Structure formats: C-alpha cells, structure tokens
Amino acid sequence: MLLITCPYCAAARPEIEFAYAGEAHIARPADPAALGDEAWRDYLYIRSNTRGLHVERWRHINGCGRFFNAARDTVTDKFAATYRAGDARPSALLSEGVQR
Amino acid sequence: MIQECKTLQGTAIPGIPGRLAVTLAPDCARLVLRLRPEGRAAAGTALGLTLPDRFGEVDESGERLAICLGPDEWFVLLPECEAAAADERMAATATSPFSLVDVSHREVGIAVCGPAATLALSSFCAFDLESMPAGSATRTILDRAPAVLVKHDAERYRIEVWQSFADHVWSLLAAVSREIALDI
Numbered sequence: 001m002l003l004i005t006c007p008y009c010a011a012a013r014p015e016i017e018f019a020y021a022g023e024a025h026i027a028r029p030a031d032p033a034a035l036g037d038e039a040w041r042d043y044l045y046i047r048s049n050t051r052g053l054h055v056e057r058w059r060h061i062n063g064c065g066r067f068f069n070a071a072r073d074t075v076t077d078k079f080a081a082t083y084r085a086g087d088a089r090p091s092a093l094l095s096e097g098v099q100r
Numbered sequence: 101m102i103q104e105c106k107t108l109q110g111t112a113i114p115g116i117p118g119r120l121a122v123t124l125a126p127d128c129a130r131l132v133l134r135l136r137p138e139g140r141a142a143a144g145t146a147l148g149l150t151l152p153d154r155f156g157e158v159d160e161s162g163e164r165l166a167i168c169l170g171p172d173e174w175f176v177l178l179p180e181c182e183a184a185a186a187d188e189r190m191a192a193t194a195t196s197p198f199s200l201v202d203v204s205h206r207e208v209g210i211a212v213c214g215p216a217a218t219l220a221l222s223s224f225c226a227f228d229l230e231s232m233p234a235g236s237a238t239r240t241i242l243d244r245a246p247a248v249l250v251k252h253d254a255e256r257y258r259i260e261v262w263q264s265f266a267d268h269v270w271s272l273l274a275a276v277s278r279e280i281a282l283d284i
C-alpha cells in the first residue's frame with residue numbers, strides 16, 4: 001500500500017484513506033458565458049494526460065477531509081511532493097516534469 | 101434520547117482474560133460541529149470542553165470527549181442527557197456562524213481494551229496504530245468501513261462506526277479475537 005503525506009495532517013497516511021480528484025491547477029473561467037463551445041469543452045474535458053510528473057488533486061476524505069495537491073510520477077506512482085490547495089505548484093518539480 | 105437502531109445490541113464477543121476485551125460503549129450523544137477557528141473558544145465553553153485546535157487532538161473529561169477531525173470540524177461525545185442543553189447554549193453564545201448536527205443514532209461506540217488491542221485493530225486497519233500517540237484520535241478506514249478511532253492509551257481504544265458498518269467491524273473483531281485466543 002502507498003503512503004501519501006497529507007499536507008494538512010502533516011503525516012504519511014495509508015492510500016486507502018484518500019480519493020483521487022483529477023488534474024490540479026485547472027482554473028474555472030471567470031465568465032463561462034463568454035466562452036465559445038470549444039474553449040468550454042477544453043476547460044471541462046481536455047487534460048494533459050502526462051507521462052511522468054503529474055500535478056493532481058487528492059482528497060484526504062477518510063482523514064481530515066481536506067483537498068490538497070500532489071505531484072506524482074504517473075510511471076512509477078512515486079509522490080514527489082504534496083502541498084496545500086491554493087499554493088503555487090513547486091517550480092523545481094515542474095521543470096523536472098517537462099524534461100521527461 | 102432514544103437509540104432507535106441498535107445493530108449490535110444483544111451480541112457479545114468473548115473476551116480473552118488479561119489480553120483483550122471488546123465491548124459496546126454505553127450510549128452517548130454525538131455531535132458534529134463545523135465552525136471557523138475563531139469561534140472555537142466560545143463553542144468549547146458552550147459544550148463544556150476545550151476544543152483542540154490540531155487534527156487528531158482530543159480533549160477528554162469524564163464522559164465528555166472532543167476530537168479535532170479537521171481545520172473546521174470537531175466530533176463531540178457527551179452524556180445523553182446533556183446534548184439538548186449544549187445545543188441551546190451553543191445557539192445562545194456562539195460568536196460566529198456554526199453547524200451543530202446531532203448524529204447520536206448514526207454510530208455505535210465499541211471499546212477495544214487490553215494488551216492485545218493494538219494487535220487486534222492492526223489486523224484490519226492500515227493506519228499505524230503503534231505510533232499513534234495516546235490521547236489522540238483520527239478518522240480512518242477499518243477494513244472498508246470509515247470510522248473514527250480514539251486511542252485513550254496504549255491498551256484502550258474506542259471505535260465510532262456507523263450503524264450500517266458496525267456489524268461488519270464487529271464480526272472482524274470477533275474473528276480476530278478467536279485468532280488471538282488461539283495464538284494463530
């Protein structure tokens with residue numbers, strides 16, 4: 001079983017306590033009505049489908065209940081970092097991900 | 101207050117003298133409190149407890165117990181006769197908006213005690229119980245059932261689980277008790 005570090009509980013907890021919640025840092029358009037169909041489709045459905053380091057949302061649903069963000073390698077399943085919702089993605093991790 | 105559905109009433113798990121005792125906890129009132137942190141002190145006074153401010157911390161005095169489950173969430177156990185008065189005091193004295201929900205009938209309390217308590221619970225709980233501090237609590241998963249687990253000390257735990265999952269958790273405890281009794 002994977003151990004995932006919840007940034008709110010500040011502890012490594014069993015994977016079974018967590019729920020995956022899709023790619024992170026996808027901002028909802030401020031004025032959806034102004035968007036064309038394709039832009040709205042892209043917001044709703046188009047995701048990066050990264051092979052390598054992927055920034056994604058998780059929820060510690062059977063723990064503290066908080067949503068947070070995590071950088072996880074989709075090949076190895078290794079978590080590089082977890083950080084609180086609302087924080088910027090760690091730039092060092094991001095550039096590493098681009099190189100893959 | 102009437103406990104309408106008593107899933108486990110009348111059932112018992114044979115204890116292992118000196119090693120393990122699994123018993124139903126007495127009925128109590130259970131309240132879920134959601135509140136912004138600035139209202140914490142006033143709410144604690146109204147409920148007759150100090151609401152802890154860190155996840156997993158527990159304040160226990162007599163039959164009263166408050167657990168901080170999240171940044172704005174507390175789980176409070178009170179003697180049955182105190183729930184209504186606590187509710188009224190909260191409404192009268194709260195300094196910020198809050199939600200206080202009585203979930204007394206939703207859950208069953210199970211006490212797991214004895215030197216083998218950690219071993220018994222670890223057989224169906226992935227959370228690291230050995231390193232869980234005494235006097236702390238957490239929401240976690242027991243096999244597949246969400247539950248709140250309180251560790252009073254190294255040999256005394258309390259499980260708070262929904263009525264609908266209680267039967268499953270109870271049968272797991274019965275099975276593991278037999279294994280421990282037979283030294284399997």
Ligand SMILES: [Zn+2]
Binds near residue numbers: 006007008009060064
């Ligand atoms: Zn957490």
